[in-house]
Amino acid sequence: MKQFLNFIHGEFVATGKTFPNRAPVDNRVLGLVHEAGRAEVDAAVASARAALKGDWGRLSVVKRVDMLYAVADEINRRFDDFLQAEIADTGKPLSLASHIDIPRGAANFKVFADIIKNVPTESFEMVTPDGGSAINYGLRTPLGVIAVVCPWNLPLLLMTWKVGPALACGNTVVVKPSEETPATATLLGEVMNRVGVPPGVYNVVHGFGPASAGEFLTRHPDVDAITFTGETGTGEAIMGAAAKGVRKVSFELGGKNAGIVFDDADFDQAVAGITRSAFENCGQVCLGTERVYVQRGVFDTFVAALKIKAEALKVGPSEQAGVGLGPLISAEHRDKVLGYYRKAVEEGATVVTGGGVPAMSGALAEGHWVQPTIWTGLPESAAVVREEIFGPCVHIAPFDTEEEVIALANATDYGLATTVWTQNLGRAHRVARQVEVGICWINSWFLRDLRTAFGGAKASGIGREGGVHSLEFYTELRNVCVKL
Numbered sequence: 001m002k003q004f005l006n007f008i009h010g011e012f013v014a015t016g017k018t019f020p021n022r023a024p025v026d027n028r029v030l031g032l033v034h035e036a037g038r039a040e041v042d043a044a045v046a047s048a049r050a051a052l053k054g055d056w057g058r059l060s061v062v063k064r065v066d067m068l069y070a071v072a073d074e075i076n077r078r079f080d081d082f083l084q085a086e087i088a089d090t091g092k093p094l095s096l097a098s099h100i101d102i103p104r105g106a107a108n109f110k111v112f113a114d115i116i117k118n119v120p121t122e123s124f125e126m127v128t129p130d131g132g133s134a135i136n137y138g139l140r141t142p143l144g145v146i147a148v149v150c151p152w153n154l155p156l157l158l159m160t161w162k163v164g165p166a167l168a169c170g171n172t173v174v175v176k177p178s179e180e181t182p183a184t185a186t187l188l189g190e191v192m193n194r195v196g197v198p199p200g201v202y203n204v205v206h207g208f209g210p211a212s213a214g215e216f217l218t219r220h221p222d223v224d225a226i227t228f229t230g231e232t233g234t235g236e237a238i239m240g241a242a243a244k245g246v247r248k249v250s251f252e253l254g255g256k257n258a259g260i261v262f263d264d265a266d267f268d269q270a271v272a273g274i275t276r277s278a279f280e281n282c283g284q285v286c287l288g289t290e291r292v293y294v295q296r297g298v299f300d301t302f303v304a305a306l307k308i309k310a311e312a313l314k315v316g317p318s319e320q321a322g323v324g325l326g327p328l329i330s331a332e333h334r335d336k337v338l339g340y341y342r343k344a345v346e347e348g349a350t351v352v353t354g355g356g357v358p359a360m361s362g363a364l365a366e367g368h369w370v371q372p373t374i375w376t377g378l379p380e381s382a383a384v385v386r387e388e389i390f391g392p393c394v395h396i397a398p399f400d401t402e403e404e405v406i407a408l409a410n411a412t413d414y415g416l417a418t419t420v421w422t423q424n425l426g427r428a429h430r431v432a433r434q435v436e437v438g439i440c441w442i443n444s445w446f447l448r449d450l451r452t453a454f455g456g457a458k459a460s461g462i463g464r465e466g467g468v469h470s471l472e473f474y475t476e477l478r479n480v481c482v483k484l
C-alpha cells in the first residue's frame with residue numbers, strides 16, 4: 001500500500017497515525033496518509049526557521065533563481081509522475097491535468113524566479129534640512145517562515161502558486177496540502193532533494209484542518225505569515241489564528257461568480273466559454289460560473305445551446321479518450337452537491353438538464369459522479385443562486401438592461417471573478433469598471449498571465465498575488481535612507 005509521508009528537513013517522515021486516501025473515480029484506497037501531529041508540525045517549523053538562518057538565507061538571489069529554475073525543470077522531467085499522481089488524487093481528465101495543472105506547477109517556479117530577478121524597488125533622492133542630500137532605496141527582505149494551506153481542486157497548481165514566489169523571495173515554507181490530495185506536494189519533496197534545495201526550505205505536513213495539522217500550523221507562534229486558499233469560512237478561522245502575533249495573511253477564498261452574456265456577443269464563443277467556466281474540472285474551480293445572466297433576446301437559444309453542450313460532455317475516468325467531466329473529489333462533496341440538486345427542485349427550478357447521478361458501470365459505480373446540471377426559473381433568493389456549490393451546475397436567468405445585470409452580478413457577498421461576453425467595446429469596459437470582483441474576464445475565462453493581480457474582493461479574499469503583488473506579500477519592504 002502506498003504511503004504518503006510528511007516531508008520535514010529534507011526527509012520523509014512517517015507517523016503512527018494514518019488515514020486513507022481515496023480515488024474519486026471508484027473510491028478505492030490509493031494509499032495511507034501519515035497525519036502530522038503537533039510534534040511533526042513543530043519539527044517542520046523549526047527546520048524552516050533553521051534553513052532561513054542557514055544555507056538558504058545566505059544564498060544570493062542569482063543562485064536562488066537558478067535553483068528555482070532547476071525545480072521547474074525537474075517537475076517537467078518527471079511530468080508523467082506528477083500527472084499520474086494528480087489524476088489519481090483528483091480523478092480529473094488527463095487532458096486537463098496535462099494542459100493546466102502540471103505545466104502551471106512548473107511555470108509557477110520559473111515566473112517568480114524571473115520576477116524577483118527583474119523587478120526593481122523604489123528609490124528617492126531628497127534635499128535634507130542642512131542643504132545636503134540623502135537617497136532612499138527600498139530593500140526587499142524575506143518575511144520568514146510561511147505557512148501554505150491548500151485546497152484539493154488544483155492541488156499542484158495552487159500550492160506552487162504560493163510556494164514559487166515564497167521561495168523566490170527567500171522565505172522557507174511549511175505546506176499543508178488538502179487531506180484529499182496529498183500526492184503532488186509529497187512528490188515535490190523528492191524534486192527539492194534532487195536539485196539540492198537545502199533541507200528545511202520546503203516542508204510538508206499532512207492532515208486535516210481543525211485539531212489537526214492545519215490548525216497546529218496556522219496557530220504556531222513561529223510562523224511569520226499564512227497564505228491560504230480555500231473556503232471563506234475556513235479563512236475566517238485562520239484569520240482568528242493569525243490574529244495572535246499579528247501575522248500577515250493572504251487569502252484566496254470562495255466565490256459565486258456571475259457570467260454575463262449580452263445579445264451582441266459572439267454567440268458560439270459565449271456558449272463555448274460558459275460551457276468551460278461552468279463545467280471544467282467538474283465545476284470545482286473557484287473562478288467557475290454558477291450564475292449566468294443572458295440578455296432576454298438570446299435567452300432561449302442560449303439555454304438550448306448550453307444544454308446541448310452539457311449533454312455532450314463525456315463523463316468518465318481520467319485516461320479515457322474524449323472525457324470532459326471527471327468525478328467530484330469525495331463522497332462528502334458529492335452528497336453536498338446532490339443536496340443542492342434536490343434543493344433546486346424543492347425551490348421550484350426548471351431542470352433543463354442533469355440533476356442526478358450518471359449511470360456508471362463496474363468499479364466506477366462507486367465513484368463520486370454527478371451530472372452536469374442547468375436550472376432556470378429560480379428567484380435570486382434561491383439557495384442555489386446565492387450559495388457556492390462548487391459543482392458542475394449553473395442557474396441561468398434573463399436580464400434586459402446593462403444596469404440591471406450589473407446589479408444582479410453584484411448582489412452577492414462574494415467578489416471573485418466575472419466573465420462578460422459582448423462585442424461592444426465600450427460596454428465591455430463599462431461593465432468591467434462596475435462589477436465588484438478581483439478578476440473580470442471579457443470574452444474569455446481563466447486566461448492567465450502570471451504577472452497580473454489575482455485575488456478576490458469582498459468575502460472572496462484578502463490581498464492580491466501574482467507578479468509584483470506576490471513580492472509585496474512575501475517580502476518585508478525596508479526603506480534604507482543614506483545621508484550623503
Ligand code: NAD
Nearest residue numbers: 150151152177178208209214215230231234252253254286
Ligand atoms: P477548505 O477551506 O475546506 O480547505 C482548504 C484547506 O484548509 C485544507 O488543506 C484544509 O485541511 C485546511 N483547513 C480546514 N480547516 C482549517 C482550519 N481550521 N485551520 C487550518 N487549516 C484548515 O477548502 P476546500 O474544500 O479544500 O476547497 C474548496 C474551496 O476553496 C471553495 O470554497 C473554493 O471556492 C475555494 N478556492 C478558492 C480559490 C481562490 O483562488 N479564490 C481557489 C481554489 C479554491
Ligand code: 6OD
Nearest residue numbers: 153161284285286287448
Ligand atoms: O491561476 C491561478 O493562479 C489560480 N490561483 C487559480 C485558481 C483557481 C481556483 O480554483
